[in-house]
Amino acid sequence: MLTRYTAALAAVLxxxxxxxxxxxxxxxxxxxxxxxxxxxxxxxxxxxxxxKTSKNKEVVAFAKDMERDHEAxxxxxxxxxxxxxxxxxxxxxxxxxxxxxxxxxxxLAKLKGAAFDKAYIENEVAYHKQVNGALETLLIPSxxxxxxxxxxxxxxxxxxxxxxxxxxxxxxxx
Amino acid sequence: xKAGALIRLSWLAALALMAAPAAAATxxxxxxxxxxxxxxxxxxxxxxxxxxxxxxxxxxxxxKGGWDVMIPPKKSASLTLKAAGAVDxxxxxxxxxxxxxxxxx
Ligand SMILES: [Cu+2]
Numbered sequence: 538m539l540t541r542y543t544a545a546l547a548a549v550l551x552x553x554x555x556x557x558x559x560x561x562x563x564x565x566x567x568x569x570x571x572x573x574x575x576x577x578x579x580x581x582x583x584x585x586x587x588x589k590t591s592k593n594k595e596v597v598a599f600a601k602d603m604e605r606d607h608e609a610x611x612x613x614x615x616x617x618x619x620x621x622x623x624x625x626x627x628x629x630x631x632x633x634x635x636x637x638x639x640x641x642x643x644x645l646a647k648l649k650g651a652a653f654d655k656a657y658i659e660n661e662v663a664y665h666k667q668v669n670g671a672l673e674t675l676l677i678p679s680x681x682x683x684x685x686x687x688x689x690x691x692x693x694x695x696x697x698x699x700x701x702x703x704x705x706x707x708x709x710x711x
Numbered sequence: 712x713k714a715g716a717l718i719r720l721s722w723l724a725a726l727a728l729m730a731a732p733a734a735a736a737t738x739x740x741x742x743x744x745x746x747x748x749x750x751x752x753x754x755x756x757x758x759x760x761x762x763x764x765x766x767x768x769x770x771x772x773x774x775k776g777g778w779d780v781m782i783p784p785k786k787s788a789s790l791t792l793k794a795a796g797a798v799d800x801x802x803x804x805x806x807x808x809x810x811x812x813x814x815x816x
Contacts, residue, residue: 602804609767609784694745695768698805705806 563679567626570618572676573689575631576668577607577614579638583664586642587657596654599706603661603699610692617688651710658707665700669693737761737789740810742770742782745802747810754792755815761789770802772810779803 564572580603587600618625641660648656672693680686735757740747742764752760762772764782772780772790777798782788795816802808 606768606804613767691744691766694807695805698745698802698807701806702804 564628564630564676565626566680566682566685567623568628568630569676569680569689570614570623570685571625571627571631572634573672573692574611574614574625575634577611579634580661580664581607581611583638583642583645583657583661586645587653590645590649590653591657592650593654593710595706595709596658599658599661599702602702606695606699610695613688617684621682621684623682623685655707655710658703658710661703662700662707665696665703669696669700672696735759735791739763742766742808745770745805745808747772747808750809751811751813753813753815756792756795758814759789759791760812761787763787768804770804770808772800773803774798774800 584600584604584607588597588604591597591600645653645656645660672689677686677689677693680689736754737759738752738754738761740749740752740760740762742748742762744766747762754760760772762770762780762782764770764784764786767784769784770782772778772782772788778790780788780790792812792814795814798812798814800810800812
């Protein structure tokens, strides 16, 4: 059990040394729900900042896609936890994610024009890569409720789409 | 009626049947969890493709440099095929979604 967890953690660490490394243990369903929901909220906030700041048509369109999709997925997540009577539980991973996002937001707030666009999109690629890696190697395998697992799996496919979409926009900005 | 005339008549009827263009069809492609199914569709010019989106997020059916169909969540959208040929299409929002159409004249 410990070895399996260590392997999963090592895989996450390989993707990124950031927030998920702080998960002290295999997350429970209430923690997984909280992490997934928080990850969505943070990307919506990033999108709102980009919609307000960017003048680039492609970047704004991408940010609106992020806002719309993550809101739809998070609504599904809320409906599910209500149905399952699960209470999302705050945890170290959610907190670390929020802290990293706050720092990124402050960094982006100092930029404008093409520099902002480039930094926002590059962070979107990195962020989706990080969240997708965590979903794949830690959150989905750890989820014990079948409906939660299935929602996370669909979420993963949507966010993998976002990662490719962000890479495409990043390519256009070069 | 002579047997010859009868045969000629049935020949004409058969020819008329063969020459009549097949009625245009509507072909349904469902979208479930970011998968177009069937992924490959064989159709004819004049047929309509109807995409039925069962997901909670919007998708598109987009051909690079060609048409672009927006498919809202839990809704459907359609397109009547105007040109023959093989086309690959994808979703602009989730480029990991791919489909293919073989359109015969
Ligand atoms: Cu899509």
